[in-house]
Every structure is written in C-alpha cells, then in structure tokens.
Amino acid sequence: MADLFGNTTSTNSSDHTTRPLADRLRPTNLGDVIGQQHLLEADGPLGGMLERGSLASLILWGPPGVGKTTIARLLAHETDLHFVQISAIFSNVAELRKVFEAARLRRDSGKGTLLFVDEIHRFNKSQQDSFLPFMEDGTIVLVGATTENPSFELNAALLSRSQILVLNRLDPEALKTMLARAEQELGRALPLTEAAGESLIDMADGDGRALLNLIEQISAWTDTNRIGPAQLAQRLSQRAAQYDKSGDAHYNLISALHKSVRGSDPDAALYWFARMLEGGEDPRYLARRLTRMAVEDIGLADPQAQSLCLDAWQTYERLGSPEGELALGQAVIYLALAPKSNAAYAAYKSARAVARDTGSLNPPKHILNAPTSLMRDLDYGAGYAYDHDAEDAFSGQDYFPEGIERAQFYTPVERGYEREMLKRLNWFSKLRSDRQRK
Structure with missing residues (x-):
C-alpha cells in the first residue's frame, strides 16, 4: 500500500461493500484494538482477567469513539459469553426484565451472558439497582459504557460490584494507524497531501469513529490530484470540540481554567477559556465563574479584581458575542496576573463553621x-x-x-x-x- 498519507497508489482491490467503513474495520480480536494497550496488555486489568479465565463486571469510561463497544464485543467472544447490547437511551424497565429473563434461561442451559449497556449513566438510580441481583447470582456479566464520570453518575451499589476502566482518547499515532488500516481496506490511498493528512487527524479530535466517517466522505471524492489542508477544510465541516455543557468535560474544563488563574498562568487560562467558548459554553456562565475566582483566589489582595470582572460581565451583556467576549478575556488575563490571596475566603468558611x-x-x-x-x-x-x-x-x-x-x-x-x-x-x-x- 501507499505510505500513510497516500504518496503512491495501491493496486490492492477493495471489497466494494455497502457496509460502513467503521463496521468493516471493527477489530476481530483484542490484539487489533488501537489505543487502549494499557488495559489489554498481559499485565493490564483486562489482559489479566482473560489470562485467569474470569471476567468481572466492568464500567468502561471514556470519550466517544475510543472502542468501548468493540472491546465489549470482543470480551464476550474471548470468554464464550452470549453478547447482548442495549442502550440506556432507548430501553425501559420492561425491556430490562425481558433481557434478564432471557439471560436466566440461557444461564440455566449452561451459557453465560455479557450484557453491554451503552450510555449506562442515562439510567436512573432505581433502574441501575435492577441490575444488582442478576450481577450477584451470575445471570449476567455487566459491561457498561459511559462518557461521564461514574463516581457522579452511577450509584454506589453498582460501582462496588464493578471494576472501573478508563479508556484514553486516541492520540495522533493511534489515529494514523487507523488511517493506514482504512486506506488498506479501501485499496487505495486518500487523495491528501501529508499536511492535509495531519489536518484530518486534528479534525478527528481523538475520536476514531469520527475519523473513519471523515475518511469515508473523502474516499467518495473523485479528485485525481492530492488535496491540501485549505481545500480539505473547505470540503469538510470540522467537528466541534467534544464538549458537553452539562457533562464531565464541562467540569473538567472550568476546573482547568480556575486552576490556571489560581496558578498565575495567563496563557493557560486563556487557552481553557477559549476551549470553553469554542465548545459553545455560555459566556455568562464564564463571567459568573470568573467573578467567583476574583472573590475566592484574589480577594482583598486586589479588591479591584472583582469590580473588573463585574464590569467585563456588564460589557458582555451590552455588546453580546463576539465583541463582549474580549472583555471577559481581558478579565481572565487580569485575574491570572493579580496578587493572590484566599484569606477572605478561608475566613468566611471558618466563620461559617x-x-x-x-x-x-x-x-x-x-x-x-x-x-x-x-x-x-x-x-x-x-x-x-x-x-x-x-x-x-x-x-x-x-x-x-x-x-x-x-x-x-x-x-x-x-x-x-x-x-x-x-x-x-x-x-x-x-x-x-x-x-x-x-
């Protein structure tokens, strides 16, 4: 085949199937899974379970498109368990009862069941409790998948009966490996320059499924000349950065912004501020949190900081986006470089106690x-x-x-x-x- 970004053309014939590329490239064994070696190696948690021949109930926690569903399917195959997949978005209690009853009958006939629950955090607490007796008596091995922090979204009883495994977002090298496999499956190199290939990797933003969907779009193009980054950006709508304003990413990024301000690093603070804006965060939320930072981490070391934040907030209210966001950006810089003191904040907490x-x-x-x-x-x-x-x-x-x-x-x-x-x-x-x- 060609090099990674298509400097030559392969003569290998392609299977012109109508199946989506992501499905055609789904690994058939755990050794082919990309980017999660820390779990799958012999000394990793999954590798160790398989070597011992016993699989515990698991919660797979990680961002979209990193292989949670694939790993669950392959675990069922490796352990000779019947694979059942449901989604917490579309399933209700009545459907769960049917799944549990079928798994019980299967168990009684000598066949175990691996129940894969996608978006498990979408189930409420009582629905989560319904899994417990069937996990305890061996009717099912539960493998739940979630993009949200399990410690916030899953109840304690379910967590105590499961092992939490963290899946990593796919780094550029893992995505390049996936790109090479896709080109091999297609039987030809994508019509991209090396720089455009790098841009494609950036667009995927750590999501393997998104990368394969983009590749599938590009593979339908009929260009004979290779395309550069500018043309690629024009033809593809770059994916919005993965950011759920009500989810874990929201709290991770505001924490990063707050700690960068507290650590007097204006450049890092501006970066996280920009990340949240790019992800669609409400600037009013950021204005409120910046004002909180002024009170908590700067306090009376610079009383002007709070006033400046309120002025920036008011400026945003008057100007709106995008002009008003500049005032908030200035507040970020000011707070990061202001003298720091949490003495007033600590005094307030002590007095309350x-x-x-x-x-x-x-x-x-x-x-x-x-x-x-x-x-x-x-x-x-x-x-x-x-x-x-x-x-x-x-x-x-x-x-x-x-x-x-x-x-x-x-x-x-x-x-x-x-x-x-x-x-x-x-x-x-x-x-x-x-x-x-x-």
Missing part, C-alpha cells in the same frame, strides 16, 4: 438595641461604648457571644493590598490589647 456550632448563642447584651423600657430594664445596651467617642474611634469591646472565646478568622497575606489590611489588623489588635489592660 463556628456559626454552625454556636448558632443558638445570643449577642452580648451591651450591643443589643433597647427601644423599650422593658429591654432597658433587662440591661439591653448597658455598657455599650460608642466607638466614635473613643480614642482612635476604637473602643476595643468584645462583640462575640458570651461563652465562646474571641476567634481570629481573617489572616491577611503579605501580598498586594492585603499588606495594608494586615497593618490595620495588627494596629487594631494592639489597640484592643491596650484597652483591655486599662
């Missing part, structure tokens, strides 16, 4: 208002010192409830504007000590 533990304690009487004679008779407000009448406008009185010791929640850092806050805190602390000694 103490408040939860002491929530029934009343304020001290000397800071209670006394609008009625009865309240004055009960010493409400008695002994209150009006701070503006005190030296330095500071009385040093105790404002905590009786029964708990004075606590210090806020400890400023020696960065940014909090240096000034620390000076003031230390000054008031010294005045308080002086007043108490008097």
Whole structure:
C-alpha cells in the first residue's frame, strides 16, 4: 500500500461493500484494538482477567469513539459469553426484565451472558439497582459504557460490584494507524497531501469513529490530484470540540481554567477559556465563574479584581458575542496576573463553621438595641461604648457571644493590598490589647 498519507497508489482491490467503513474495520480480536494497550496488555486489568479465565463486571469510561463497544464485543467472544447490547437511551424497565429473563434461561442451559449497556449513566438510580441481583447470582456479566464520570453518575451499589476502566482518547499515532488500516481496506490511498493528512487527524479530535466517517466522505471524492489542508477544510465541516455543557468535560474544563488563574498562568487560562467558548459554553456562565475566582483566589489582595470582572460581565451583556467576549478575556488575563490571596475566603468558611456550632448563642447584651423600657430594664445596651467617642474611634469591646472565646478568622497575606489590611489588623489588635489592660 501507499505510505500513510497516500504518496503512491495501491493496486490492492477493495471489497466494494455497502457496509460502513467503521463496521468493516471493527477489530476481530483484542490484539487489533488501537489505543487502549494499557488495559489489554498481559499485565493490564483486562489482559489479566482473560489470562485467569474470569471476567468481572466492568464500567468502561471514556470519550466517544475510543472502542468501548468493540472491546465489549470482543470480551464476550474471548470468554464464550452470549453478547447482548442495549442502550440506556432507548430501553425501559420492561425491556430490562425481558433481557434478564432471557439471560436466566440461557444461564440455566449452561451459557453465560455479557450484557453491554451503552450510555449506562442515562439510567436512573432505581433502574441501575435492577441490575444488582442478576450481577450477584451470575445471570449476567455487566459491561457498561459511559462518557461521564461514574463516581457522579452511577450509584454506589453498582460501582462496588464493578471494576472501573478508563479508556484514553486516541492520540495522533493511534489515529494514523487507523488511517493506514482504512486506506488498506479501501485499496487505495486518500487523495491528501501529508499536511492535509495531519489536518484530518486534528479534525478527528481523538475520536476514531469520527475519523473513519471523515475518511469515508473523502474516499467518495473523485479528485485525481492530492488535496491540501485549505481545500480539505473547505470540503469538510470540522467537528466541534467534544464538549458537553452539562457533562464531565464541562467540569473538567472550568476546573482547568480556575486552576490556571489560581496558578498565575495567563496563557493557560486563556487557552481553557477559549476551549470553553469554542465548545459553545455560555459566556455568562464564564463571567459568573470568573467573578467567583476574583472573590475566592484574589480577594482583598486586589479588591479591584472583582469590580473588573463585574464590569467585563456588564460589557458582555451590552455588546453580546463576539465583541463582549474580549472583555471577559481581558478579565481572565487580569485575574491570572493579580496578587493572590484566599484569606477572605478561608475566613468566611471558618466563620461559617463556628456559626454552625454556636448558632443558638445570643449577642452580648451591651450591643443589643433597647427601644423599650422593658429591654432597658433587662440591661439591653448597658455598657455599650460608642466607638466614635473613643480614642482612635476604637473602643476595643468584645462583640462575640458570651461563652465562646474571641476567634481570629481573617489572616491577611503579605501580598498586594492585603499588606495594608494586615497593618490595620495588627494596629487594631494592639489597640484592643491596650484597652483591655486599662
């Protein structure tokens, strides 16, 4: 055959079947599976199970197009189990009962069942519970596939009876291997330059099924000259980056953005910000999270950061996309380079914790208002010192409830504007000590 990107033409004849290319190239044994060697090698979890001759129930967690269904089919073949596939999107409880009953009859006649459940996270908690007795008595070996984090989407009972295996997105080398196999199956090289071949790999974005679908489109072209990257981009609609705004990718990317800002890396922060925008994220969500970052990770080290985020948010509301997104991008850069302090955030959490533990304690009487004679008779407000009448406008009185010791929640850092806050805190602390000694 030709080299990877078709610099020569193969004379091998093709099977001109109408089956989709992805189906024709589906591996027939586990050794042909691309990109998941960490699971399939002899010392990997699946390789070890097969060597021992026993297959546990599994949850295959990974992005689309990386071989979850293929691996499940091949596991059934390798272990001589009857393969049954259902999708949580289209199945209901009545259908599950039929599947379980058929598997029970099959078991009683000496044949086991591997039940492959695609999109298993789509089942609700009670539906997930329905699998448990049939897993426990050996009626089925469950292999579930999910693109979402199982620890969030599957219940604890199901997780405790299954082994979680993480499948990797396909790297460029794995996709190039898949491209070479596709060209061999087609019996000819694709009409692409080497640079266009690299662009094709980028378009697939780690998804093998998407790559094969793109290859199938290209294979129908009748070009005699090889096509470059620009022509390829014109003819193919580049796949949107894999991004589910309600799923795991959403939380992974916002976490990456937040931690890049916290780590004072404006370039990485801009990258993750752009990734989310390209994936279709609502800029208002990003504006809200950026404002949260300003409060949590910068705080009083730069009080202007919060105002700048709110201004950027308002700018977006006035301008819309795409012009308003530039203001949010500027906020990303500012936050990343601002001095960092979580002292106010930590103080807030500490105060909340103490408040939860002491929530029934009343304020001290000397800071209670006394609008009625009865309240004055009960010493409400008695002994209150009006701070503006005190030296330095500071009385040093105790404002905590009786029964708990004075606590210090806020400890400023020696960065940014909090240096000034620390000076003031230390000054008031010294005045308080002086007043108490008097």
